Amino acid sequence: MSQIGDTLAFHLSRFGELPEADAQAVRRLDGEVRRVDRHQDVLSDGEQPTHAVVVLEGFLFRYTMGRQGVRQVHSFYLPTEAPSLETIYMDYMDNSLATAVDSRVGFVPLERLYQLIDNFPGARKLLWRQTLVQGGIFREWLIRNSNRTAHGAVAHLFCEMFARADAAGLAEGNTCPMPVTQELIGQALGLSVVHVNRTLQLLREAGLVDLRGGILSILDRERLWDAADFDPRYLHLKTTSRD
Amino acid sequence: MPLYHLHIRDAQGTARDDEGVEFADLEAARKEALNGARSLMAADLLKGALDPRGYIEIADESGRTVDVVRFRDSFTFVEGDQLEAEDSTGR
Numbered sequence: 001m002s003q004i005g006d007t008l009a010f011h012l013s014r015f016g017e018l019p020e021a022d023a024q025a026v027r028r029l030d031g032e033v034r035r036v037d038r039h040q041d042v043l044s045d046g047e048q049p050t051h052a053v054v055v056l057e058g059f060l061f062r063y064t065m066g067r068q069g070v071r072q073v074h075s076f077y078l079p080t081e082a083p084s085l086e087t088i089y090m091d092y093m094d095n096s097l098a099t100a101v102d103s104r105v106g107f108v109p110l111e112r113l114y115q116l117i118d119n120f121p122g123a124r125k126l127l128w129r130q131t132l133v134q135g136g137i138f139r140e141w142l143i144r145n146s147n148r149t150a151h152g153a154v155a156h157l158f159c160e161m162f163a164r165a166d167a168a169g170l171a172e173g174n175t176c177p178m179p180v181t182q183e184l185i186g187q188a189l190g191l192s193v194v195h196v197n198r199t200l201q202l203l204r205e206a207g208l209v210d211l212r213g214g215i216l217s218i219l220d221r222e223r224l225w226d227a228a229d230f231d232p233r234y235l236h237l238k239t240t241s242r243d
Numbered sequence: 244m245p246l247y248h249l250h251i252r253d254a255q256g257t258a259r260d261d262e263g264v265e266f267a268d269l270e271a272a273r274k275e276a277l278n279g280a281r282s283l284m285a286a287d288l289l290k291g292a293l294d295p296r297g298y299i300e301i302a303d304e305s306g307r308t309v310d311v312v313r314f315r316d317s318f319t320f321v322e323g324d325q326l327e328a329e330d331s332t333g334r
Contacts, residue, residue: 150286183264193264194279194299195286198251201258 002030004106007054011080012126014167014237015133022122029116031108036099043084043097051107053084058103059179063187064095073188074141075134076100076161076180080168086131088113101179101214129236136234145190148229150199153189155228158209160235162218167237174221179214203227246304247272249279253297253314269309272301276312284314 005027060077165176244265251258266272295315
């Protein structure tokens with residue numbers, strides 16, 4: 001048993017049932033736990049991944065740096081989530097993974113993950129499903145950035161992050177941690193920081209949602225979902241809170 | 244890097260930027276305010292309206308206003324009659 005293994009077993013169980021033998025094998029997965037200060041790369045573009053990553057505390061995001069120095073953020077990761085499973089069979093990183101705030105991150109040597117995948121079909125199935133769901137989330141982020149107004153896009157991002165936080169056991173009542181700056185939200189949604197500020201203010205004044213001091217508060221779930229046109233099916237979550 | 248606040252004032256009201264953003268210098272903050280003014284107007288234009296009366300106030304970390312970027316100064320508006328049709332035959 002290890003904290004990394006426990007966390008990964010919990011995360012995978014959000015996507016389906018893990019047979020007991022497989023769950024035990026995942027819980028035995030161990031690795032190194034490191035503290036990573038905010039705004040540091042955990043995995044950098046171009047490097048060869050040697051470990052899979054599990055978020056234990058904090059908040060991570062993936063990004064690609066454009067030639068003009070503009071950073072496109074294409075995913076956020078909460079504690080218990082596993083941001084790098086889709087790179088376990090890749091020779092090199094084609095994007096970077098970084099911390100938004102001081103974080104604690106678990107690193108599992110890929111060799112151990114390969115052994116798990118080779119020997120435990122139940123775990124293999126859920127690891128595969130988890131990475132396919134990541135693909136679904138990327139599709140939704142594409143739709144969000146292409147076809148929604150700033151109002152709808154920010155609302156949609158908040159709906160998703162709350163649903164994921166709830167599944168990760170991080171939600172308390174109508175609040176959950178979301179330690180992101182307006183700048184990072186802008187880089188995720190392709191909006192100027194000014195436009196994000198304006199949109200946050202309108203959503204707050206309308207009584208839908210508030211983001212303050214790294215805490216997201218859902219003020220009116222129904223109207224927020226409406227504004228976002230949110231349908232959580234793409235998250236494929238089997239459970240919505242920690243058992 | 245110094246922190247600057249980009250407060251918005253336009254027809255939708257006032258949006259204070261209490262969080263602020265770190266910029267390399269005031270020039271970089273000014274550039275982002277200009278980009279921000281354009282982005283707000285562009286979003287309005289997609290809904291069929293253009294209102295250039297707003298402005299963005301740039302305040303430093305102490306809260307002192309160090310510059311103001313006016314929406315109407317952030318773009319060029321070309322006045323005049325409708326353009327003549329071009330000769331489509333290319334002659």
